[in-house]
Amino acid sequence: MIKILLENTDKVDQVRLEKYKQRGGYRALRKVLTMDPPAIIEEVKASGLRGRGGAGFPTGMKWGFVPRNTGKPTYLLCNADESEPGTFKDRILMERDPHLMIEGMAIACYALNCHLSYIYLRGEYEFIAHTVQRALDEAYEAGVLGPSVLGHDFALDIHLHLGQGAYICGEETALIESLEGYRGYPRIKPPFPATHGFLASPTVVNNVETLCALPWIITNGGAAYASIGTEKSKGTKLFSVSGHVAKPGVYEVEMGYPLLEFINKEAGGIPNGHKLKAVIPGGSSVPVLTAQECEGVGLDYESLLKAGSMLGSGGMIVFDDTTKMPEVLSVIADFYAHESCGQCTPCREGTGWAAKILRNMVSGTGKWSDVDLLLKIADMMEGKTICPLADADVMPIRSFVTKYRREFEALCSS
Amino acid sequence: MIEFSGDGKRRYQNILSHYPEKRAALIPVLTLAQREFGWISKEVAEYVGKLMGYPASDVLAVASFYTMLHKKPAGKYHMEVCRNVSCWLKGTYACVDAIKQRLNVDFGGVTADGKFSFALTECLGSCGTAPAMQVGDRYYEDLTPASVVEIIEKLAND
Numbered sequence: 235m236i237k238i239l240l241e242n243t244d245k246v247d248q249v250r251l252e253k254y255k256q257r258g259g260y261r262a263l264r265k266v267l268t269m270d271p272p273a274i275i276e277e278v279k280a281s282g283l284r285g286r287g288g289a290g291f292p293t294g295m296k297w298g299f300v301p302r303n304t305g306k307p308t309y310l311l312c313n314a315d316e317s318e319p320g321t322f323k324d325r326i327l328m329e330r331d332p333h334l335m336i337e338g339m340a341i342a343c344y345a346l347n348c349h350l351s352y353i354y355l356r357g358e359y360e361f362i363a364h365t366v367q368r369a370l371d372e373a374y375e376a377g378v379l380g381p382s383v384l385g386h387d388f389a390l391d392i393h394l395h396l397g398q399g400a401y402i403c404g405e406e407t408a409l410i411e412s413l414e415g416y417r418g419y420p421r422i423k424p425p426f427p428a429t430h431g432f433l434a435s436p437t438v439v440n441n442v443e444t445l446c447a448l449p450w451i452i453t454n455g456g457a458a459y460a461s462i463g464t465e466k467s468k469g470t471k472l473f474s475v476s477g478h479v480a481k482p483g484v485y486e487v488e489m490g491y492p493l494l495e496f497i498n499k500e501a502g503g504i505p506n507g508h509k510l511k512a513v514i515p516g517g518s519s520v521p522v523l524t525a526q527e528c529e530g531v532g533l534d535y536e537s538l539l540k541a542g543s544m545l546g547s548g549g550m551i552v553f554d555d556t557t558k559m560p561e562v563l564s565v566i567a568d569f570y571a572h573e574s575c576g577q578c579t580p581c582r583e584g585t586g587w588a589a590k591i592l593r594n595m596v597s598g599t600g601k602w603s604d605v606d607l608l609l610k611i612a613d614m615m616e617g618k619t620i621c622p623l624a625d626a627d628v629m630p631i632r633s634f635v636t637k638y639r640r641e642f643e644a645l646c647s648s
Numbered sequence: 649m650i651e652f653s654g655d656g657k658r659r660y661q662n663i664l665s666h667y668p669e670k671r672a673a674l675i676p677v678l679t680l681a682q683r684e685f686g687w688i689s690k691e692v693a694e695y696v697g698k699l700m701g702y703p704a705s706d707v708l709a710v711a712s713f714y715t716m717l718h719k720k721p722a723g724k725y726h727m728e729v730c731r732n733v734s735c736w737l738k739g740t741y742a743c744v745d746a747i748k749q750r751l752n753v754d755f756g757g758v759t760a761d762g763k764f765s766f767a768l769t770e771c772l773g774s775c776g777t778a779p780a781m782q783v784g785d786r787y788y789e790d791l792t793p794a795s796v797v798e799i800i801e802k803l804a805n806d
Contacts, residue, residue: 317770401771
């Protein structure tokens with residue numbers, strides 16, 4: 235299977251600039267520096283690349299929204315705040331091939347006429363910060379970054395910025411607020427970051443994995459990238475798989491790859507003779523799929539949507555037939571209650587309320603009426619808040635309770 | 649009156665140089681302050697606020713949003729054990745019990761010698777190597793009740 239992102243992650247000393255260059259690194263950057271920025275954006279549009287952080291918005295189109303000649307600087311922010319439960323795909327890229335991310339960022343910056351860019355890395359990944367900072371230092375020393383990128387008349391500074399523990403800062407407007415030095419409260423959109431982002435200037439926020447696909451697209455062309463995958467989901471995608479599988483880890487597959495084959499082949503199947511019960515295909519905030527619903531599903535945006543779930547971040551969690559679904563939902567609900575920023579009442583109150591009900595159920599003090607109450611709370615939260623965190627709680631609540639209702643009812647006594 | 653060390657002052661200037669506006673440096677400066685003083689006390693917030701030109705209440709309002717900025721003293725080794733789905737599936741709470749027993753502290757507690765503190769945390773992004781915990785700039789993965797005790801022994805003798 236073709237590898238675009240993980241091609242070199244298992245190679246010796248790939249983190250070093252010298253090795254990265256020996257294996258073809260920074261050639262794509264050299265190529266773009268001779269191109270017209272609008273032509274680069276067209277190439278990315280033609281590739282069909284969509285944002286890999288979770289939302290799946292077309293990258294080239296996102297870049298196209300950035301106004302030119304506003305008199306303000308344009309900023310590119312690399313979203314390395316990977317925190318969606320089940321997701322650990324960006325860290326492998328940063329730990330093992332940090333220059334790929336830096337090259338992708340430099341390409342994006344040149345296309346967007348951006349001269350100052352930040353990597354917003356979650357603070358927990360401080361051990362990765364050392365690797366990334368070393369790579370940045372090397373890039374500056376080699377003239378890949380700095381006043382004259384690879385000897386061209388283009389200046390670029392990239393700084394590493396560490397978050398300090400807040401899931402919500404992965405949401406792009408919260409990330410911007412946090413980067414500006416405030417509590418990570420998401421902003422009301424519009425205005426969108428494309429026109430009013432970091433320091434009220436035009437800003438693009440792209441996920442690590444998205445940026446890492448750019449060198450390949452520039453080298454091989456947008457059409458080549460678009461020839462991989464399905465009709466609407468182009469290229470390859472990283473899936474980080476965990477839970478009840480024999481070989482948890484990060485795998486790169488072509489979009490559209492069959493979900494069950496992925497679990498049974500790549501991830502090594504369900505261990506200890508157990509059977510598949512359920513899958514969360516794209517991080518804890520996407521609806522759960524029952525084993526039956528997984529049949530015939532492909533790992534791409536459209537197929538997962540059709541099956542009733544979403545591709546999300548590609549953070550897949552697999553559950554075997556010993557799993558008690560109300561307990562899983564309780565863990566998930568506690569997470570969203572903890573991570574709600576508190577700005578919007580439906581989310582602040584709703585996530586906490588649902589979490590409390592589920593804790594009661596799991597500890598045996600739930601009531602029959604609680605099952606429907608959970609669904610009612612979900613209705614009361616959905617679509618009523620500034621950012622999608624409440625919806626991210628609604629999706630697991632609704633799907634778990636609806637699909638495994640009997641398990642929830644069995645826990646309730648009165 | 650507290651003050652950054654010489655090295656801290658150099659780092660502070662370096663942090664400021666990364667941002668077009670001073671305010672953007674606040675969270676990295678708080679991170680630095682935590683490294684210098686251990687946690688973000690009211691006194692630390694006042695010092696950082698004075699240094700950067702913000703009221704202490706503003707500084708604390710920001711600090712209180714972020715779980716990694718401590719609002720009370722933490723141990724030299726602050727152990728954050730992931731409680732999220734994949735870690736939970738793989739037996740995080742058995743490890744938690746082992747830690748509690750070895751350190752004789754509960755969540756949020758600090759050992760009498762000030763060496764260890766311990767908390768549950770949300771997804772660390774180590775789901776494929778669950779259960780996991782973070783101690784400063786290190787991750788410990790594929791934990792077992794036996795391995796967490798070993799890790800504590802090693803750190804205790806450090």
